[in-house]
Amino acid sequence: MNPSRGRWAPSPTGWLHVGNARTALVAWLSVRAAGGSFVWRLEDLDPPRIVPGTAEGAMVDLAWLGLDWDEGPDVGGPCAPYEQSRRSELYAQALRRLADAERLFPCERSRKEVAEAAVSSAPHGPERGHDGVPSYPRSLRPKRLAPGWLEALEDATAREPGAALRFLVEDAPTVFQDRLFGEITERVGESVGDFVLRRRDGLWAYQLAVVVDDLAMGITEVVRGADLLDSTARQIQLFEALSAGDAEVPAKVPDWGHVPLVRNAEGEKLSKRDEALTLRALRAAGMRPEALVGWMGASLGLLDRPEPCRAEELVPRFSWDRLHREDHVLPPDFLQRLTGSPARP
Numbered sequence: 001m002n003p004s005r006g007r008w009a010p011s012p013t014g015w016l017h018v019g020n021a022r023t024a025l026v027a028w029l030s031v032r033a034a035g036g037s038f039v040w041r042l043e044d045l046d047p048p049r050i051v052p053g054t055a056e057g058a059m060v061d062l063a064w065l066g067l068d069w070d071e072g073p074d075v076g077g078p079c080a081p082y083e084q085s086r087r088s089e090l091y092a093q094a095l096r097r098l099a100d101a102e103r104l105f106p107c108e109r110s111r112k113e114v115a116e117a118a119v120s121s122a123p124h125g126p127e128r129g130h131d132g133v134p135s136y137p138r139s140l141r142p143k144r145l146a147p148g149w150l151e152a153l154e155d156a157t158a159r160e161p162g163a164a165l166r167f168l169v170e171d172a173p174t175v176f177q178d179r180l181f182g183e184i185t186e187r188v189g190e191s192v193g194d195f196v197l198r199r200r201d202g203l204w205a206y207q208l209a210v211v212v213d214d215l216a217m218g219i220t221e222v223v224r225g226a227d228l229l230d231s232t233a234r235q236i237q238l239f240e241a242l243s244a245g246d247a248e249v250p251a252k253v254p255d256w257g258h259v260p261l262v263r264n265a266e267g268e269k270l271s272k273r274d275e276a277l278t279l280r281a282l283r284a285a286g287m288r289p290e291a292l293v294g295w296m297g298a299s300l301g302l303l304d305r306p307e308p309c310r311a312e313e314l315v316p317r318f319s320w321d322r323l324h325r326e327d328h329v330l331p332p333d334f335l336q337r338l339t340g341s342p343a344r345p
């Protein structure tokens with residue numbers, strides 16, 4: 001495998017919008033500029049939220065932009081399968097490893113019960129971390145677990161819904177360097193607390209699946225939107241816990257790069273509900289891929305102005321030092337500007 005390995009991991013829950021494409025472009029440019037391998041992984045772990053056709057549509061969208069990938073669901077590769085829905089046994093093995101290391105425990109409490117326990121255990125108010133949600137109180141950790149508890153729970157869960165499984169976090173601060181946001185320090189025990197790795201309904205949590213897959217696929221750099229920055233400290237703790245004492249699992253935590261978001265003219269974060277700003281809709285409106293790539297390059301700081309260009313032309317221009325650190329707000333006439341841009345000869 002090439003020493004530099006990056007990945008793009010979309011969820012098939014809607015059509016890709018220009019913000020998704022902009023982040024994908026950075027992930028692709030970072031790997032291509034380093035002469036590395038680009039991996040496409042499908043994060044399809046939540047069946048009720050999957051929108052039919054969007055997994056294939058995402059590939060059509062990014063290929064239209066001029067991006068390619070070396071491994072993925074459509075082309076295969078040494079780390080197949082590349083769909084998370086087909087990788088459940090790897091996630092189950094990771095849970096067993098964490099249970100053996102005493103970093104996993106069952107939790108039967110609902111979110112409401114956890115919140116109430118957080119309030120009652122903190123006379124001056126519970127710790128509130130990401131999104132203002134109280135962190136999981138340490139008082140709810142089990143005092144001891146019987147040998148073979150995970151196997152017994154699995155047997156019971158096969159008959160009826162069981163307990164959620166939580167990762168026991170370390171108290172020490174987690175420190176990491178982000179390529180755009182610099183050094184970040186977080187105490188996961190205060191900001192989140194012990195977090196869920198498998199839900200009560202049996203669905204795998206994003207935090208577990210993404211770390212297991214990045215380890216198994218030898219991913220050396222994770223490039224994604226800045227809205228996922230607050231997941232990083234949790235994932236670093238999982239990387240370290242799953243790598244500890246296992247010579248077959250690479251111990252190196254990936255490098256991190258979180259790309260600032262794209263916002264609409266009202267300053268709101270783009271979502272897959274912004275149908276007019278999906279790549280599918282822009283193609284239908286007559287936009288040329290070179291026009292969109294040129295706008296993305298300028299909005300990132302790789303071009304002085306949004307002139308049409310091909311994605312491959314941005315590779316020699318790419319540098320993390322050149323990228324803007326602020327969110328990009330779309331101008332009100334964004335669609336008019338780009339659909340009216342002439343195609344490059």
